[in-house]
Amino acid sequence: MYIAGGETLFVQHLGITGARTLDYFKKHMTGYRAAQKAAGMTTEAIIDEVKRSWLRGRGGAGFPTGTKWSFVPKTTAQKYLVCNADESEPGTFKDRAIIRNMPHMLVEGMIIAARAIGASRGYIYIRGEYEEEAGILEEALKEARDAGQLGKVDIFVHRGAGAYICGEETGLLNSLEGLRGEPRDKPPFPAVKGAFDGPTVVNNVETLACIPSIIMNGGAWFAGLGRIEKSGGTRLVGVSGQVNRPGLYEIPAGGATIREIIYDICGGIADDRQLRAVIPGGSSTPPLSADEIDVVYDIEPLACAGSMLGSAAMIVVSEDYCLVRLLERIVLFYERESCGQCTPCREGVAWARKILSRIERGTGTDRDISLLLSVADSINGKALCALGDAAALPIMGFVKKFRADFEAHVRGGRCPGA
């Protein structure tokens, strides 16, 4: 772990024995004092504070959290708060660390969020593979309930069972209801009609875990932790792949460039090799080449650079790894995980993977490269949810930035570096 300057919310509690207990939470974190403070605030005041904080959703979309909460209609209908702990975007492992090390911070964030939106019931939808983490959450909830901290909100853990698409919020809601995790058509959006037909807010684990410190210290304080406009707080950055020190780091939002993260924080590229590509925010985000890494690592700078921050899951690739093979593996993932509802995604992603397999094996033709781009274009933006786009955007990005690699495979039947 590394603290890249300034105050941190999370990393100081990683790897500490007992950090997940209520006792530690009371001594070293907000200790449910933020929830008590929120209980004395109006729902509008809580939402305003979160708006002021410039907290933006940490699950991948980066939508301002306070604004999302304000969409919930002020009706008497039963409302729900759902925590999205389905963390499955390849490269992402931050929510697991929060749950393992500071589950009470998440629970306290949920109590406050539930109050803000008027929900008396919350669910933590956690991916099925996180079995141990589901147990940790159950334990923390029991501790909190027994200590009378949950108040009028009841929160339950609901385990998924192996399906990437359940990270998409409407797929998640269907899965919560005992159905196949197929995304729903929108509108209606969950804020109007979500879980069990009630108004619902779905927030990521890290997003909710930021809430107690916002309420404790104020939205302006949180906004001030960020080093750029319109992005508050700190950010957990998961670095994986071919760096010397992969792992979970915390930086002020917008407080470092990709170059600084790779070379100063993570000790550079493994085995003294050269950097080839960076996938900045999880496997669905378009790649950056080695000469594009001076970009500040946050939502808007990365959007300007033609990529996305996503879930702040940076995958670093050295010259040692074939980029055609890498893209084939990414697309295979989306082929396997497509729920199959929409034809462009179900058929298109499978076709794209087959073309990529041909190119990778050296049996592709020149025409295959343009065919691949055409298939990607036929998927992009043409399905109910963004899963198909998650395959199409990397295809377009890799071919655009590393076309010579694809051509070398087609013409020479092998990697240019091999």
Add this chain to the structure above:
Amino acid sequence: MARLSEKFHACLHELSGRYPARRALLLPALHMAQKEIGWLPPDVIGEIAAALEIHPAKVVETASFYTMFNLGPVGRHDVRVCTNVSCSLRGAERILEHCERKLGISAGETTADGRITLHDEECLGACGTAPAMSVDGKYHENLDLLEVDRILEGLH
């Protein structure tokens, strides 16, 4: 004849207060049933359907969507080697090939003695500690071949 324990039905009853709709008990029920039986044979599917008052086809409709639910028999131990990007960048293919060679099966198969089912798994969320695998739901991270040997030899 009922195959699921009294404890299963008691737990299901206890969980029913958590949800406003009975169908939402389906994933918890499938998890608990699989924990008891190891997989989800047709009579177990039927028993879950009866408990939730839905058609067995609805149970299969949902269960077949999720990779963790076994609709066919499996080995006593469940070994899942992640081969997604972050693990692959740190040698996951070597780990999977080593498991296949050592167990004499391909990914997706079960050893002849019914000891182990091996899976080529998607991202487990352990990318910063890659390569990783899960064994009976427990994660093993920062793997090397020696560690894999030790883990596999410990499965009986």
